[in-house]
Amino acid sequence: MSIIINYIYIMATKDEKMDFLKWKNNKRRKQTQSKVSRPIVKKSWQIEAEKIENLETLYTDFDSSKADVFEDFPLSTKTKAALRKHGFTKPTAIQKASILPALKGKDVLGAAKTGSGKTLAFLIPILECLYRHRWNSLDGPGALIISPTRELALQIFEVLCKVGCKHDFSAGLVIGGKDLKEEAERVCRTNVVVCTPGRLLQHLDTTSYFKLENLKILVLDEADRILDLGFSTTINAILENLPSERQTLLFSATQTKSVKNLARLSLCYPVYISVHAESRHSTPSGLKQRYVTCQVSDKINMLYSFIRNHVKTKTLVFVSSCKQVQYLFAVLCRLRPGVPIMHLHGRMNQPRRMAVYQEFCRKKFALLVATDIAARGLDFPAVDWVVQMDCPEDVDTYIHRVGRTARFHGSGNALLMLLPSEKDAMIQQLTSKKVPVLKSEINIDKLTKVDGRLQSYCAEDQELKEKAKRCFVAYIKSVHLMKNKAIFVVKDLPLNDYATSLGLAFPPRVRFLQRSMAKSKTASTDAKRSIDDKPETVKDSTKSEKAADTFDISDDEGNDLFSVKRDTTNITDDEEEQEEDLNLPDAKDENKKRSKAKEAKRLLRKGVKINQKITFDEEGGVDESWPPVEGAALNEVESEVEEKDAGGIDINKAKVEMQQRDVKDREKHRKKIAAKHKEVRLKAKEERRKAQRQKEQNKYRDNEDDHSEQSYSSGPDNDPEVDGDNEMQPIEVVGSSSVEDNDSSSPKKKRRKIEPEDFIKTNEDCLANLNTGMTLQEEENLVLHLLRKKQ
Numbered sequence: 001m002s003i004i005i006n007y008i009y010i011m012a013t014k015d016e017k018m019d020f021l022k023w024k025n026n027k028r029r030k031q032t033q034s035k036v037s038r039p040i041v042k043k044s045w046q047i048e049a050e051k052i053e054n055l056e057t058l059y060t061d062f063d064s065s066k067a068d069v070f071e072d073f074p075l076s077t078k079t080k081a082a083l084r085k086h087g088f089t090k091p092t093a094i095q096k097a098s099i100l101p102a103l104k105g106k107d108v109l110g111a112a113k114t115g116s117g118k119t120l121a122f123l124i125p126i127l128e129c130l131y132r133h134r135w136n137s138l139d140g141p142g143a144l145i146i147s148p149t150r151e152l153a154l155q156i157f158e159v160l161c162k163v164g165c166k167h168d169f170s171a172g173l174v175i176g177g178k179d180l181k182e183e184a185e186r187v188c189r190t191n192v193v194v195c196t197p198g199r200l201l202q203h204l205d206t207t208s209y210f211k212l213e214n215l216k217i218l219v220l221d222e223a224d225r226i227l228d229l230g231f232s233t234t235i236n237a238i239l240e241n242l243p244s245e246r247q248t249l250l251f252s253a254t255q256t257k258s259v260k261n262l263a264r265l266s267l268c269y270p271v272y273i274s275v276h277a278e279s280r281h282s283t284p285s286g287l288k289q290r291y292v293t294c295q296v297s298d299k300i301n302m303l304y305s306f307i308r309n310h311v312k313t314k315t316l317v318f319v320s321s322c323k324q325v326q327y328l329f330a331v332l333c334r335l336r337p338g339v340p341i342m343h344l345h346g347r348m349n350q351p352r353r354m355a356v357y358q359e360f361c362r363k364k365f366a367l368l369v370a371t372d373i374a375a376r377g378l379d380f381p382a383v384d385w386v387v388q389m390d391c392p393e394d395v396d397t398y399i400h401r402v403g404r405t406a407r408f409h410g411s412g413n414a415l416l417m418l419l420p421s422e423k424d425a426m427i428q429q430l431t432s433k434k435v436p437v438l439k440s441e442i443n444i445d446k447l448t449k450v451d452g453r454l455q456s457y458c459a460e461d462q463e464l465k466e467k468a469k470r471c472f473v474a475y476i477k478s479v480h481l482m483k484n485k486a487i488f489v490v491k492d493l494p495l496n497d498y499a500t501s502l503g504l505a506f507p508p509r510v511r512f513l514q515r516s517m518a519k520s521k522t523a524s525t526d527a528k529r530s531i532d533d534k535p536e537t538v539k540d541s542t543k544s545e546k547a548a549d550t551f552d553i554s555d556d557e558g559n560d561l562f563s564v565k566r567d568t569t570n571i572t573d574d575e576e577e578q579e580e581d582l583n584l585p586d587a588k589d590e591n592k593k594r595s596k597a598k599e600a601k602r603l604l605r606k607g608v609k610i611n612q613k614i615t616f617d618e619e620g621g622v623d624e625s626w627p628p629v630e631g632a633a634l635n636e637v638e639s640e641v642e643e644k645d646a647g648g649i650d651i652n653k654a655k656v657e658m659q660q661r662d663v664k665d666r667e668k669h670r671k672k673i674a675a676k677h678k679e680v681r682l683k684a685k686e687e688r689r690k691a692q693r694q695k696e697q698n699k700y701r702d703n704e705d706d707h708s709e710q711s712y713s714s715g716p717d718n719d720p721e722v723d724g725d726n727e728m729q730p731i732e733v734v735g736s737s738s739v740e741d742n743d744s745s746s747p748k749k750k751r752r753k754i755e756p757e758d759f760i761k762t763n764e765d766c767l768a769n770l771n772t773g774m775t776l777q778e779e780e781n782l783v784l785h786l787l788r789k790k791q
């Protein structure tokens, strides 16, 4: 091309050359001009990289104490936009203090009062961390948030969806009660995993392709709870799967400072941030706290009276165990105090739990009875009252429970019911931890008493009675297992009164308690003996006694996520059930049993017959009666003896009687079944026989003309068409199986398998039809004659 241009240039005239040079210069000038003015178009990733670089430089110069709004924070535009969108404009104290160190990549231990916005304090650094690392779905899990309960995990997930709505990360909720396989497929592609410890470990164990080796940031919400004994094995197993080079954030209203716990997390120069450490109280300022002292037997009356006086409020009631929740919920539903009643505990199935949680969030006025699964972290909107029917395990539990109200600058009320035995020690502990709780006096006489109604409910509803029994045992068990023996003294509980207040006539027997009391008795006598022998051993034996009473578990009975913190090895579930079922006579109950016997006598005198059922057979005779006549007679005799003894039910006698009745009943039942089977069998045979007869008659008619001989030998047993001579043949043939065997050539004979019953019937039928009109003697002679002839 250039050769051609050069050739043209040589050949061109001077003017032409001048023009060409002009044109060339002009073009060059324009080209250089356009190059200067055109802006450099950068790729989006380049812009993003620059922004991230700028953000990181801002971290060093930023003073969070001077920043009043999120807009001032060195955050990505996407995070800021989402915060704006959801109305989060001003950061709270904990957010101000902890976001910056977390952005800088430091390990943070954050502590602040309940409802002070700790969730955002860890969610914002998570989003920024992944944004800085330019994380995407192909990178898998980059952040992990562990929560102690499913409800709290769901709540965190919902807030994450709000503040992360402008980012492109994927987030997943990994909690129990869902399809594991389906979850496994998604969890590997999830960038931010919000989970409960048990479910996460399940995935780490079973989902082969789920790996956390790229994890950048780990968050433990309610860290002290997650790091306590209840979760220790699960958390240790999870930590083994995490990379050692990661950032760790721990948040709680009651933060752990246990070096042992923190050492497990291998924190790197952690920053401890406690924004309310210097404040006067450890609970929110808008929270009014009161306590009342009452007997355990007055608790339900007090709760009912409270509800009746606070119908237009949203109330959360805490009790110690699932079984107490179940019973309270059942009776409150029956009592209809005029407010929607809900319940939440760990033994409910997952969809139900979630439904209750969401419904209570939505409701304006409602009452939720719950165990401590609702104590931590849950942000139910506008709760007016928190009522603690049972004394919490410790002050931390108290702080979390009451923290469900008066959240985020709001106000609320808390009421704590204390037994006289619990009061002093608990109040002293609360005061020492800066919890301002005031005493309230209650006029017990003015309470609305519901125990009478509960007793009648229990009498008419066996299921409710069982619930009451379980509630009783569960409460005693929870008190027995509490760590702090200065507060929780099970032997001071008035068991009889408590049982009556639940609607039970007698307190169910709590066997583990009796055993443990017997143990402590022997321990104390041993100690006495050792005092006499060696004074220096006293200390040790008292210690061992205390150790026997001291247990080491948490109270989340029934919550599959909360594993037990206390040592329940001495009390098995089976035992508990037995204890609930058996109400064996006690020396103490002697009087009550006697009065029951008297009551029975009174009924007999009046002629009241209880639960009598008589069934008549077809002839009008008595087929069945309840109670059985023999049994009733037996009872009468026994009741006389019992009256003499006046000592309640004799279990051994009752057992023997029950066994005898059982044998009789089984025999009767067997006979009935056998008779029924026989009837069915006979019916079937009759039908078969009829069908066969019909078939053979038809065949006989068809072949009658052509093969008369054959017809006789194989013909019907009782064919009415056959004549005198031939009538005898079928009897022999049918009766003799050998004939059938020998004459294998005849297909007709083979077809029918003759049963012995058939034979009897057939012969009878044949004989009935073969009326020759001769005498028996004549017939015999004829038969003999024919046989001889045949031979």
Ligand SMILES: Nc1ncnc2c1ncn2[C@@H]1O[C@H](COP(=O)(O)OP(=O)(O)OP(=O)(O)O)[C@@H](O)[C@H]1O
Binding pocket: 087, 088, 089, 090, 091, 092, 095, 112, 113, 114, 115, 116, 117, 118, 119, 120, 252, 253, 376, 377, 378, 379, 403, 407, 408
């Ligand atoms: N900066 C903010 N601006 C407005 N509202 C906020 C802000 N931060 C948090 N909140 C609101 O405050 C309430 C309590 O927040 P959050 O649940 O995070 O408290 P918490 O400290 O984690 O409580 P707990 O100790 O009980 O777990 C929530 O309803 C939340 O939406």
